[in-house]
Amino acid sequence: MHEWDKTTDKVLEALESNRATPVSGAALAKEAGVSRNAVWKAVNALIARGYPVTSSRKGYTLSRESDVVSAQGIAKYLEKELADVCRIDVRKTVSSTNTVAKELASAGAPEWTVVVATEQTGGRGRQGRKFYSGAGTGVYVTLVVRPRDERAGFLTVIAALAATRAIEKIYASSPAIKWVNDVYVAGRKCVGILTEAVTDLESHGIEFAVVGTGFNLREPDGGYPEEIRDIAGTVGAEASDGANRVVACMLNEYYALYTTFDKKAIAEEYRARSFLIGRKVMVVRSSGEREAVVTGIDDECRLEVDYGGERDVLDSGEVRLLLR
Numbered sequence: 001m002h003e004w005d006k007t008t009d010k011v012l013e014a015l016e017s018n019r020a021t022p023v024s025g026a027a028l029a030k031e032a033g034v035s036r037n038a039v040w041k042a043v044n045a046l047i048a049r050g051y052p053v054t055s056s057r058k059g060y061t062l063s064r065e066s067d068v069v070s071a072q073g074i075a076k077y078l079e080k081e082l083a084d085v086c087r088i089d090v091r092k093t094v095s096s097t098n099t100v101a102k103e104l105a106s107a108g109a110p111e112w113t114v115v116v117a118t119e120q121t122g123g124r125g126r127q128g129r130k131f132y133s134g135a136g137t138g139v140y141v142t143l144v145v146r147p148r149d150e151r152a153g154f155l156t157v158i159a160a161l162a163a164t165r166a167i168e169k170i171y172a173s174s175p176a177i178k179w180v181n182d183v184y185v186a187g188r189k190c191v192g193i194l195t196e197a198v199t200d201l202e203s204h205g206i207e208f209a210v211v212g213t214g215f216n217l218r219e220p221d222g223g224y225p226e227e228i229r230d231i232a233g234t235v236g237a238e239a240s241d242g243a244n245r246v247v248a249c250m251l252n253e254y255y256a257l258y259t260t261f262d263k264k265a266i267a268e269e270y271r272a273r274s275f276l277i278g279r280k281v282m283v284v285r286s287s288g289e290r291e292a293v294v295t296g297i298d299d300e301c302r303l304e305v306d307y308g309g310e311r312d313v314l315d316s317g318e319v320r321l322l323l324r
Helices: 003-017 025-032 036-048 071-075 097-106 150-171 242-260 263-273
Strands: 053-056 059-062 087-094 113-120 138-145 176-178 182-185 188-199 206-216 280-285 288-297 303-306 311-314 318-321
Touching (some): 003 036, 071 087, 071 242, 087 097, 150 176
Parallel strands (some): 087 113
Antiparallel strands (some): 182 188, 280 318, 288 303, 303 311
């Protein structure tokens, strides 16, 4: 990293830590170990990147209402235990945060490496579907984990719980989970989750997995694309510094669920947060589609369905809610 980048990062970290409070140029220079002129250049670089930094006789101030996503902005909301091990890589635009995270993990990036972006040009959902990830509408997060036990089968479940908890805390809305990887608010999908694993050819176990979570924070100008207009929605009303806060909160919740891993408690919460139980669905498989009623979610977080007297348990696949 070049000295210019280090200076900019240190200045941003200081401004993030003192949001809405002026920080003098002298204090920033001392914090970054650079000259006042270098601080001035760093502040201008931040403004050019979209950060609402103002200057006055008292110093430089980062607006409390700023919703610009940054590693520093996320890190200040992390619990200390996670902050000590988390490596956050924020990029404005990527093809896919999962793709970048897999590249980093393949090169040796440790567990709790996190890739964040505010736009994806090739965002993907399950079964290769395109995931809408327009600029200025959401935040997209992928976490690298390296599970060596039964947690490997619960990575998506944990992500769904972490996302719902974060939305409740930051946006005060009431999210619910659609098995297995979507979160809904007010009947509309606001979060999509995609987990991908890479297998170790020697041990045949998981070498690493990347868990991608995309949050719809605000509706795009002109509305969502026609193909998802009837289903897509947002996490709730705007929240101050919402993007940084919801990412950090989701990571905090994921870390807590993953590191303590109480399978029974996870299944109970996942079951309680599901809105499919008792509803009619269309079960979609490669062999075809069948209408069913969801009767429950078992302790492995598999979906229990009834095809008119014939019961089944789904550990993968897709279901589509029937409104009739």
